[in-house]
Structures are given as C-alpha cells and as structure tokens.
Amino acid sequence: MSDFQVEVRVVPREGILDPQGKAVAGALKSLGFAGVDHVHVGRLVTLSLSAASPEEAQHAAVAMCRQLLANPVTEDFDVRILEAAGS
Amino acid sequence: MKVGVITFPGSNCDYDCYKAAQEVLEGETIFLWHKEHDLRGVDAVFLPGGFSYGDYLRAGAIAQLSPIMNEVRQFAAAGGPVIGICNGFQILCEAGMLPGALIRNRSLRFISRPVHIRVEQSRPPFTSEYGAGRVLRVPIAHGEGCYIADEPVLDALEAEGRVLFRYCTPDGEVTEAANPNGSARNIAGIVNEAGNVLGMMPHPERAVEPLLGSADGAPLFESLGAHLTSMMIYK
Numbered sequence: 001m002s003d004f005q006v007e008v009r010v011v012p013r014e015g016i017l018d019p020q021g022k023a024v025a026g027a028l029k030s031l032g033f034a035g036v037d038h039v040h041v042g043r044l045v046t047l048s049l050s051a052a053s054p055e056e057a058q059h060a061a062v063a064m065c066r067q068l069l070a071n072p073v074t075e076d077f078d079v080r081i082l083e084a085a086g087s
Numbered sequence: 088m089k090v091g092v093i094t095f096p097g098s099n100c101d102y103d104c105y106k107a108a109q110e111v112l113e114g115e116t117i118f119l120w121h122k123e124h125d126l127r128g129v130d131a132v133f134l135p136g137g138f139s140y141g142d143y144l145r146a147g148a149i150a151q152l153s154p155i156m157n158e159v160r161q162f163a164a165a166g167g168p169v170i171g172i173c174n175g176f177q178i179l180c181e182a183g184m185l186p187g188a189l190i191r192n193r194s195l196r197f198i199s200r201p202v203h204i205r206v207e208q209s210r211p212p213f214t215s216e217y218g219a220g221r222v223l224r225v226p227i228a229h230g231e232g233c234y235i236a237d238e239p240v241l242d243a244l245e246a247e248g249r250v251l252f253r254y255c256t257p258d259g260e261v262t263e264a265a266n267p268n269g270s271a272r273n274i275a276g277i278v279n280e281a282g283n284v285l286g287m288m289p290h291p292e293r294a295v296e297p298l299l300g301s302a303d304g305a306p307l308f309e310s311l312g313a314h315l316t317s318m319m320i321y322k
Contacts, residue, residue, distance in 0.1 A: 016190070016235065017190065017193070017233065017235065017269060019191055019192070019193050019194070019195050019233075019269070020191055020195065023195055068144070068148065068152070069144070071145055071148070071181065071188055073180075073186075073187060073188040073235070073236065073237075074188045074190055074235065
C-alpha cells in the first residue's frame with residue numbers, strides 16, 4: 001500500500017444558477033478588472049489516502065465524490081491523484 | 088397516534104415542530120435522536136429545520152448519513168409519512184428521497200420573513216384540509232432555499248401533481264417578484280412519487296396559532312392527523 005495525496009475540485013455544474021460566482025464577478029469588475037466573466041466559486045477538498053495503486057486511489061476518490069463530496073444535481077467534480085509520498 | 092421529531096446536532100426547529108404537533112394532533116409526540124436506530128413505533132416523522140452539522144460541505148449532506156436515516160428510508164419506503172421542513176427538506180434532497188437540490192438564495196442573503204404560498208394540490212396526507220388554490224401566510228428562514236432540478240424532473244413534478252406549494256403574491260398570483268429565493272417555477276414544497284414524503288422550505292410549524300402571526304400552517308398538521316386516523320380505522 002502507498003499513501004497518495006488526493007485533491008478533489010468541486011465546482012457548480014455548468015449552466016446552474018451560481019449567484020455567488022455572479023456576485024464575485026461584479027465585485028472584481030468594480031475593482032477595475034475589466035473583461036472578467038464566467039466566475040465560479042467552488043471548493044477544494046484535500047485528503048491523504050492509502051491505496052494499492054494510483055488507479056485504486058482514483059477509483060475510491062470518485063466514489064467519495066459520488067456519495068458525499070459533490071452533489072451530482074448541482075456540482076461537477078474532478079479528482080487529481082498527486083505524488084505517492086514515501087513508502 | 089404517535090409522531091416523532093428527529094433532532095440532529097444543529098437542529099433548531101425541533102421544539103417548534105414538537106409543540107405544533109402536540110398542539111394540533113391528538114396523541115403523543117416524541118423526540119428521536121439522530122444516532123438512534125429505532126423510530127419507536129411512530130406513525131409519522133418530522134425532519135425539522137436548523138443547521139444540522141453546521142451546514143458543513145452542503146446543507147443536509149452530513150445529516151443524511153446519520154444512523155436514524157436508514158430507518159427513515161425504510162419507513163418512507165413502506166408508505167410512512169415523512170415531512171422535512173427547511174433543513175429537513177435539504178436533508179431529504181441530499182438523501183435522494185426527493186429529487187433536485189436547494190442552493191444559495193439568488194440574493195445571497197439569509198431571508199427571514201413571512202411569505203405567501205399557494206396550495207397547488209389538496210390531497211392526503213399533507214394538504215387535504217386545505218382547498219386547492221388557498222393562499223397561506225407562513226414564515227421562511229433560510230440562506231439556501233433556491234430549489235433547482237433538471238427541466239425533465241421539473242416537468243415530471245408538475246405533470247404528476249407533486250408540487251404542493253408555490254411562492255405567490257398575497258392574492259395567489261405566482262410571479263417572479265413573489266419568489267423570495269429564486270426557486271425554479273416558484274416551487275416551495277414537493278412530494279415524492281408515492282406522495283408520502285414532503286419537503287418544504289416555509290415553516291408551517293411556526294404558524295399554527297394566531298398568536299404566532301398566522302394559523303395557516305395548522306391545517307397541514309390537521310391533514311396529517313386526518314390521514315393517520317383514517318389509516319388506523321382501516322388497519
């Protein structure tokens with residue numbers, strides 16, 4: 001078994017009403033950042049995971065997203081398996 | 088009849104639900120702790136409002152994994168009435184017991200004020216004591232009450248008569264301006280396919296006597312009572 005660093009990025013699903021992203025876009029424009037558009041605010045979940053292979057870690061992380069970390073009705077996710085630390 | 092109110096860590100409308108059920112319904116009302124594995128023979132279950140688990144991750148996401156939710160799922164599958172109010176509605180959606188999801192209010196603000204909702208369907212077990220089209224004045228208090236679902240899901244809800252409540256003007260008109268949180272098609276409350284699981288953002292339990300500013304929520308409890316009584320007769 002090796003330890004993997006897992007990063008799960010969860011963002012509002014494309015086309016879903018995202019009032020938070022809209023508000024941030026407005027605020028950025030008011031700061032003078034012209035040309036800003038399509039702002040979305042999501043969240044980043046990091047965890048370490050003991051697994052036999054990167055594939056197994058990926059598989060487990062996707063299952064975590066489907067069951068808890070993301071809501072498929074409103075959110076998209078992607079999973080990154082970072083370096084196996086040690087062992 | 089016996090009614091159970093589930094308390095999750097962070098529930099804050101559990102006593103309101105308890106008080107309303109006790110006041111309006113004949114029989115016994117009990118509290119059930121989220122870690123229990125037994126519904127103790129109740130005839131109906133309330134998932135109250137509040138901020139279970141601090142709304143961590145997403146409102147209702149952690150609470151739906153509470154031990155007692157296994158029993159609630161089985162109870163609902165067997166036809167038992169389940170009512171989720173506010174955070175309870177969010178929990179039922181996260182649990183997959185109701186379709187769709189509740190996201191941040193369009194205004195990004197937490198909204199706590201009375202609103203008007205229209206009863207779309209008069210049917211047991213939750214709205215039989217209302218006439219269809221009746222306008223109710225009940226409070227809302229939520230930051231994440233914007234109901235969304237895919238278009239085909241919304242169409243199915245409408246076609247099957249599963250939208251029980253819609254935000255409206257005091258005259259009962261369903262308008263964009265009367266929609267406090269941006270919910271799709273002004274939806275304030277829905278039921279599952281079998282009609283025995285209700286989720287709604289407004290708080291009927293906070294409107295069961297004139298002293299509270301409105302008694303418009305009481306018939307919901309009376310409807311449930313009438314349903315439970317009829318079930319007992321036919322048992």
